[in-house]
Amino acid sequence: MNAALGHTGVLLALVACATGAGVLLYGLLRQRTAVVRSGRIYAFIALAGALLATAAMQRALLTHDFSIVFVAENNSRSTPLLYTITGMWSALAGSILLWGLILTGYIAVMVLRFRRSADDALVGWATLVTYVVAVFFFALMAGPADPFRTVAGAAPTSGLGPNVLLQDNALVAFHPPLLYLGFVGFTIPFAFAVASLVTGRVGELRPGVTWQSITRRWTLFAWGFLTVGIVLGAWWSYQVLGWGGFWAWDPVENASFLPWLCATAYLHSAMVQERRGILRVWNLSLIVSTFSLTILGTFLTRSGVITSVHAFSDSDIGPALLGFFGAVVVVGVGLIAWRGDRLRSAGGIDSPVSREGAFLLNNLLFVAFAFVVLLGTLFPLLYEALDGQQVTVGAPYFDTMTLPIGLALLLLMAIGPALPWRKTNTSTMSDRLIVPATCAVGVIVACVAAGVRGLGPLCAFGLGGFAAAANVRQLVLSSVGSRRRGTGAWRGLVGRANGGMVVHLGVVIIAVALAAATSYGHRSQITLQPGTQATVDGHVIAYDGLARVSSPARTATEALVRVDGQGPYRPAVSQFGSGTDPVGTPAIDSGLLSDVYLTIDTLPSTATGPVGIGVTVQPLVAWLWVGGIVLVIGALLAALPGGRRRPTDPVSAPVPAAAARPDDRDTPGEDNDGSDARTDESSDHSPDLVGTRYR
Amino acid sequence: MTVQDVKRTRKTHRARWISLAALVVAGAVVAVLATRPPAQVSEVDTPLLGKAAPAVSGTTLGGGHFDLSSLRGRWVVLNFFASWCPPCQQEEPEMVAFAFHHRQVGSAALVSVVYDDSTSSARSFLARSGATWPAVVDPDGQIAVDYGVRGPPETFLVSPSGKVLVHLDGAVTESALDHWLAAAERGET
Numbered sequence: 036m037n038a039a040l041g042h043t044g045v046l047l048a049l050v051a052c053a054t055g056a057g058v059l060l061y062g063l064l065r066q067r068t069a070v071v072r073s074g075r076i077y078a079f080i081a082l083a084g085a086l087l088a089t090a091a092m093q094r095a096l097l098t099h100d101f102s103i104v105f106v107a108e109n110n111s112r113s114t115p116l117l118y119t120i121t122g123m124w125s126a127l128a129g130s131i132l133l134w135g136l137i138l139t140g141y142i143a144v145m146v147l148r149f150r151r152s153a154d155d156a157l158v159g160w161a162t163l164v165t166y167v168v169a170v171f172f173f174a175l176m177a178g179p180a181d182p183f184r185t186v187a188g189a190a191p192t193s194g195l196g197p198n199v200l201l202q203d204n205a206l207v208a209f210h211p212p213l214l215y216l217g218f219v220g221f222t223i224p225f226a227f228a229v230a231s232l233v234t235g236r237v238g239e240l241r242p243g244v245t246w247q248s249i250t251r252r253w254t255l256f257a258w259g260f261l262t263v264g265i266v267l268g269a270w271w272s273y274q275v276l277g278w279g280g281f282w283a284w285d286p287v288e289n290a291s292f293l294p295w296l297c298a299t300a301y302l303h304s305a306m307v308q309e310r311r312g313i314l315r316v317w318n319l320s321l322i323v324s325t326f327s328l329t330i331l332g333t334f335l336t337r338s339g340v341i342t343s344v345h346a347f348s349d350s351d352i353g354p355a356l357l358g359f360f361g362a363v364v365v366v367g368v369g370l371i372a373w374r375g376d377r378l379r380s381a382g383g384i385d386s387p388v389s390r391e392g393a394f395l396l397n398n399l400l401f402v403a404f405a406f407v408v409l410l411g412t413l414f415p416l417l418y419e420a421l422d423g424q425q426v427t428v429g430a431p432y433f434d435t436m437t438l439p440i441g442l443a444l445l446l447l448m449a450i451g452p453a454l455p456w457r458k459t460n461t462s463t464m465s466d467r468l469i470v471p472a473t474c475a476v477g478v479i480v481a482c483v484a485a486g487v488r489g490l491g492p493l494c495a496f497g498l499g500g501f502a503a504a505a506n507v508r509q510l511v512l513s514s515v516g517s518r519r520r521g522t523g524a525w526r527g528l529v530g531r532a533n534g535g536m537v538v539h540l541g542v543v544i545i546a547v548a549l550a551a552a553t554s555y556g557h558r559s560q561i562t563l564q565p566g567t568q569a570t571v572d573g574h575v576i577a578y579d580g581l582a583r584v585s586s587p588a589r590t591a592t593e594a595l596v597r598v599d600g601q602g603p604y605r606p607a608v609s610q611f612g613s614g615t616d617p618v619g620t621p622a623i624d625s626g627l628l629s630d631v632y633l634t635i636d637t638l639p640s641t642a643t644g645p646v647g648i649g650v651t652v653q654p655l656v657a658w659l660w661v662g663g664i665v666l667v668i669g670a671l672l673a674a675l676p677g678g679r680r681r682p683t684d685p686v687s688a689p690v691p692a693a694a695a696r697p698d699d700r701d702t703p704g705e706d707n708d709g710s711d712a713r714t715d716e717s718s719d720h721s722p723d724l725v726g727t728r729y730r
Numbered sequence: 731m732t733v734q735d736v737k738r739t740r741k742t743h744r745a746r747w748i749s750l751a752a753l754v755v756a757g758a759v760v761a762v763l764a765t766r767p768p769a770q771v772s773e774v775d776t777p778l779l780g781k782a783a784p785a786v787s788g789t790t791l792g793g794g795h796f797d798l799s800s801l802r803g804r805w806v807v808l809n810f811f812a813s814w815c816p817p818c819q820q821e822e823p824e825m826v827a828f829a830f831h832h833r834q835v836g837s838a839a840l841v842s843v844v845y846d847d848s849t850s851s852a853r854s855f856l857a858r859s860g861a862t863w864p865a866v867v868d869p870d871g872q873i874a875v876d877y878g879v880r881g882p883p884e885t886f887l888v889s890p891s892g893k894v895l896v897h898l899d900g901a902v903t904e905s906a907l908d909h910w911l912a913a914a915e916r917g918e919t
Contacts, residue, residue, distance in 0.1 A: 334763075369749070376743055420762040
């Protein structure tokens with residue numbers, strides 16, 4: 036019953052997407068507006084199919100229908116309700132189903148959002164692309180990754196339950212869906228990128244709505260989810276895996292980080308395009324890269340090619356995903372090769388020391404970052420193919436290579452927002468940077484005085500202070516300006532630029548926490564008799580004794596440990612379900628200044644014997660998660676519409692009469708039938724020296 | 731010809747050439763990924779074949795005590811590994827998958843022995859990869875000597891009666907382990 040319902044849902048979605056793609060292709064090629072308009076209805080049929088399949092899967096899990104292989108392998112009668120529900124994404128086939136559900140959800144929202152321009156060729160092509168992507172994923176479910184495959188013969192009376200590591204923390208309910216909302220969300224920007232390449236239009240969809248603004252909003256949306264997903268993943272790893280770390284440059288982590296880097300680069304350079312009309316092809320390339328990297332990442336981590344904690348299931352979908360990645364690259368890059376030269380704008384960057392110059396440098400740094408991570412992830416595979424030898428690329432490579440890029444980004448984060456568009460002069464810059472620079476020096480002096488040593492972390496703290504002060508300065512000026520205009524100070528926090536400043540603050544918090552935790556973290560091992568205590572890195576660790584706890588889902592031996600008199604904390608060795616091997620469960624004393632991370636390293640042979648406790652003390656770890664929250668708040672603020680700048684408000688350095696030659700000026704629309712994203716160029720000819728809003 | 735025209739003529743096709751170069755690179759990467767050699771694992775001879783498995787007893791990384799004799803009656807995959815060895819890193823997810831698919835009661839058990847590695851690196855390595863089976867610390871290397879292990883990864887299949895039946899050298903895959911296990915269960919080794 037469940038299997039039949041599920042198969043029906045998958046097939047319904049598959050057929051709907053395939054039909055929709057066919058209808059749209061016909062309508063677009065023959066230019067039948069009515070046909071193109073009719074193509075959107077299939078999005079809702081596909082969503083209904085995906086919902087049906089998901090409901091069938093949840094019903095099968097909740098009713099323990101072990102006749103379905105996926106349920107038998109990922110559920111048992113003793114699995115708690117929460118992990119029964121999350122069982123859907125604890126292995127490959129169910130994850131693909133979640134992917135399909137989210138994708139069809141996105142398509143439906145997109146179709147609704149653009150219902151008034153449904154007969155526009157740009158929207159038509161974009162919808163077509165999303166249908167084709169959906170066809171691929173539902174075809175996977177209909178074929179090699181069938182979540183509703185039934186067991187041969189009689190159904191087993193009980194299942195095996197999900198992987199023990201996935202039954203330990205409620206974060207599994209949130210981390211994968213949020214990550215997927217991010218990953219899958221990049222399909223929409225990609226679809227619009229392809230559509231604008233096919234139609235040759237980067238201009239307005241309707242007055243005020245450009246390809247650019249659509250794509251930026253959707254990318255920001257997906258980027259926000261991906262950010263939360265990544266941060267929660269790090270948190271899960273920290274809470275559950277018991278090695279005291281949160282980021283291991285594991286291929287799966289890299290796979291989620293790569294699209295994040297590309298999307299971050301795009302979110303910055305998109306502003307240059309909106310403002311100056313340049314970098315169009317570059318932006319399209321970033322969008323194509325972001326989407327391609329989500330597929331490559333999925334291939335790398337879901338096909339058993341690469342080692343990782345997430346390799347819970349090997350599968351036969353590797354070749355399909357690799358083929359799809361190849362197709363995405365060929366279509367995306369091929370279209371850029373075909374159309375790119377026509378879409379390019381004639382304008383250039385006037386001065387490297389300008390806002391757009393800073394954005395360009397930012398993009399180069401982000402792309403270099405992505406390249407370093409991609410190379411480190413793929414290098415073992417490429418090297419083995421060429422040389423036959425196996426090598427590994429570990430954390431030292433990533434740490435060494437990404438540290439200078441990270442520091443350079445922090446520096447840029449401080450200077451960039453202070454730079455005006457087009458060009459600047461020394462007095463403007465010294466005016467704007469004197470306070471942040473003073474903060475930077477103050478932070479370094481304070482750190483050195485407090486006994487902090489080490490060039491890398493000191494650089495990170497100093498640059499962090501520089502960037503934080505520069506961004507706070509922007510927010511304050513913006514709020515003051517808003518209040519002066521009578522729109523309320525809070526207005527100075529919303530909108531693209533201001534939300535971006537809040538995001539920057541989140542990044543600074545994470546960077547500082549990361550530098551502190553990785554540079555000054557220390558792991559040690561102590562052996563304690565019950566009732567005794569020891570001092571580790573300034574913390575008093577006292578061991579009270581053992582406790583055994585037992586619930587239907589978990590039996591565990593817990594060590595009762597007090598840290599500085601607080602507690603007891605309960606690091607444990609837990610067994611989930613019967614017949615499985617016990618796994619270590621860490622306990623964490625989390626504080627604003629430092630975390631004390633406790634694991635059981637050696638269980639005593641008798642209840643009164645000595646226990647080996649692993650103690651990892653890392654400063655500022657909790658701020659990683661705080662920074663993550665600030666990032667998300669910033670992304671939300673950036674998604675809200677900010678106050679429109681009045682066309683008369685000056686924002687840029689003046690263009691001297693001599694510089695206003697046609698070849699020097701950015702001339703939007705000159706090479707794409709006048710339909711370019713029209714930006715507020717008028718203000719660039721304002722005689723004012725400095726802007727009010729971006730000061 | 732205006733200045734703009736000159737500029738446009740000069741830069742024509744730049745996007746095309748860069749795109750084509752990107753395509754070639756991506757194509758090469760796809761080709762490499764698509765033609766990856768299968769994991770290199772081979773069955774090698776050892777004087778232990780058919781003999782009783784030497785004792786494996788000691789502290790586990792998880793903090794408990796382990797003794798191989800406690801698993802008498804089950805098939806045991808005994809794996810010697812180190813966090814510093816690339817093939818060990820390569821085979822780890824395969825082992826995780828094997829353990830995951832054999833986690834029902836009475837099925838084949840997986841046991842790892844730390845080979846020439848610090849306890850903390852080994853623990854961190856296994857924790858990060860999601861390994862949940864016992865890993866025995868072998869501080870003086872006696873277990874490795876008893877089994878004649880020369881370099882990790884090496885994997886032994888021990889029968890329910892405690893005999894060494896298969897000795898594999900190199901990174902294993904889940905399917906290879908399943909293959910040897912099935913062959914051993916049929917009595918073909």
